[in-house]
Amino acid sequence: MALGGRLESLRQILPLAWPVFIGQLAVLAYSTIDTLLVARHSAVDLAALAVGSAVYTSVFVGLMGVVLAISPVAGQLFGARRMAEAGDSLHQAAWLALALTVVGELILWFPHPFLAISQVSPEIAAKVRDYLRMLGIALPAALLFTAYRGFNTAVSRPKAVMALQIGGLLLKLPASALLIAGFSVGPLQVPPLGAVGCAIATAIVMWSQLLIALAVLKRDTFYAPFGFAGAGLHRPRRATLVRLVKLGVPMGASVLIEVTGFTFMAIFIARLGTTPVAGHQLCANLVAMMFMLPLAQANACSTLVAQALGARDYAAARRLGWHGLEIALAIAFVLGGVIFSLREQVLGLYTRDAAIIAAALPLLGWLWLFHVSDAAQTVAAFVLRAHHIATAPMLIYAFAIWGLGLGGGYWLVFGEHAAELPALMQGAMGFWSAASVGLAAAAIGLGALLALVHRREIRD
Numbered sequence: 001m002a003l004g005g006r007l008e009s010l011r012q013i014l015p016l017a018w019p020v021f022i023g024q025l026a027v028l029a030y031s032t033i034d035t036l037l038v039a040r041h042s043a044v045d046l047a048a049l050a051v052g053s054a055v056y057t058s059v060f061v062g063l064m065g066v067v068l069a070i071s072p073v074a075g076q077l078f079g080a081r082r083m084a085e086a087g088d089s090l091h092q093a094a095w096l097a098l099a100l101t102v103v104g105e106l107i108l109w110f111p112h113p114f115l116a117i118s119q120v121s122p123e124i125a126a127k128v129r130d131y132l133r134m135l136g137i138a139l140p141a142a143l144l145f146t147a148y149r150g151f152n153t154a155v156s157r158p159k160a161v162m163a164l165q166i167g168g169l170l171l172k173l174p175a176s177a178l179l180i181a182g183f184s185v186g187p188l189q190v191p192p193l194g195a196v197g198c199a200i201a202t203a204i205v206m207w208s209q210l211l212i213a214l215a216v217l218k219r220d221t222f223y224a225p226f227g228f229a230g231a232g233l234h235r236p237r238r239a240t241l242v243r244l245v246k247l248g249v250p251m252g253a254s255v256l257i258e259v260t261g262f263t264f265m266a267i268f269i270a271r272l273g274t275t276p277v278a279g280h281q282l283c284a285n286l287v288a289m290m291f292m293l294p295l296a297q298a299n300a301c302s303t304l305v306a307q308a309l310g311a312r313d314y315a316a317a318r319r320l321g322w323h324g325l326e327i328a329l330a331i332a333f334v335l336g337g338v339i340f341s342l343r344e345q346v347l348g349l350y351t352r353d354a355a356i357i358a359a360a361l362p363l364l365g366w367l368w369l370f371h372v373s374d375a376a377q378t379v380a381a382f383v384l385r386a387h388h389i390a391t392a393p394m395l396i397y398a399f400a401i402w403g404l405g406l407g408g409g410y411w412l413v414f415g416e417h418a419a420e421l422p423a424l425m426q427g428a429m430g431f432w433s434a435a436s437v438g439l440a441a442a443a444i445g446l447g448a449l450l451a452l453v454h455r456r457e458i459r460d
Contacts, residue, residue, distance in 0.1 A: 066251065072386050111129060
């Protein structure tokens with residue numbers, strides 16, 4: 001009976017998870033392409049990309065997390081068959097995205113605090129500033145497309161997003177290749193732009209995706225019941241915006257804590273030199289690629305749980321949430337083991353630079369625990385968001401990821417007794433070991449909270 005229940009949950013999760021997985025893998029391939037191309041261009045540009053992408057990711061994902069409050073909100077409305085209200089929630093999420101863009105632009109145009117923390121050379125700092133300002137052009141489109149993505153996930157329409165993300169990848173590859181290395185066509189001559197070329201290519205992709213998404217909303221008959229045929233945005237509605245903000249702010253804070261716990265590793269590791277941060281960038285990209293699978297499962301589980309809650313089918317919500325967590329753990333354990341076993345061959349696909357490979361290889365010693373813990377905490381957090389529970393997870397993240405992970409890593413690497421610690425705890429390795437322990441603590445805490453939520457629903 002238990003096995004049959006898990007298989008039934010898997011049959012429901014899989015159709016929603018695989019398009020999200022393919023789409024997110026395509027998005028991650030944007031940074032993978034940039035990393036591979038820039039790694040062959042210059043070590044200085046690769047270091048600038050590592051620091052710049054860490055800053056942009058920290059800014060974007062925090063704002064993205066707030067906008068993605070539309071998913072549990074629209075998901076429950078869709079499950080309750082309140083189509084017009086679900087459609088209006090996308091309009092309100094768009095207003096929220098535009099407001100948050102202002103905050104993001106200020107940080108991207110004035111990144112001085114991040115550069116001070118990283119203590120990079122003036123040459124790298126100049127490249128980072130130009131990189132971030134070019135990404136500032138992409139930010140409005142990226143946040144508005146996030147609202148579109150969150151809504152489509154909520155209404156079980158992930159393939160619509162996947163198609164645009166794959167199309168973006170097909171545009172990103174040639175655009176980055178041309179702008180990083182430079183090109184000449186007749187009178188048009190573009191010099192090699194290195195890391196800055198990556199940002200310009202990203203801006204082109206983001207605005208292209210958004211314009212196509214707007215056309216799809218107006219012309220695809222699937223969206224007719226949601227009321228997208230009219231011109232322009234609905235006027236801002238205070239009640240819906242307050243609901244989105246109340247759920248979105250702790251969601252965004254949780255995502256920000258989770259991601260900055262990782263991206264600030266790059267900023268701190270940059271203090272150790274160009275080669276260590278370049279090695280970290282390769283490992284970070286690999287782990288991010290692996291993360292796409294549990295992220296897809298988490299999105300699918302969250303959608304199904306939110307729709308079940310909207311339909312007041314609480315038994316199905318509990319079953320899908322818990323089974324989704326179990327399935328994600330099993331898959332992560334297998335995948336982590338395979339990648340750990342083939343880590344030398346995998347790093348060889350990124351670069352032939354022996355120094356960078358030597359810097360990256362020891363970091364992957366923690367990969368298995370890191371990935372399994374990451375999968376567990378992600379699915380648990382997304383299912384809790386479907387229940388509109390976001391504040392308690394935020395506190396768990398702050399303790400586990402900022403406290404144990406980032407704080408612990410900083411103490412290991414830059415603390416008074418850092419030189420006396422074993423070699424496995426020094427340098428970039430210290431940050432990776434502490435980050436793995438922090439993720440494990442977050443997974444345990446969020447899993448326990450989800451169990452308490454399920455018990456409370458049974459009692460009620």
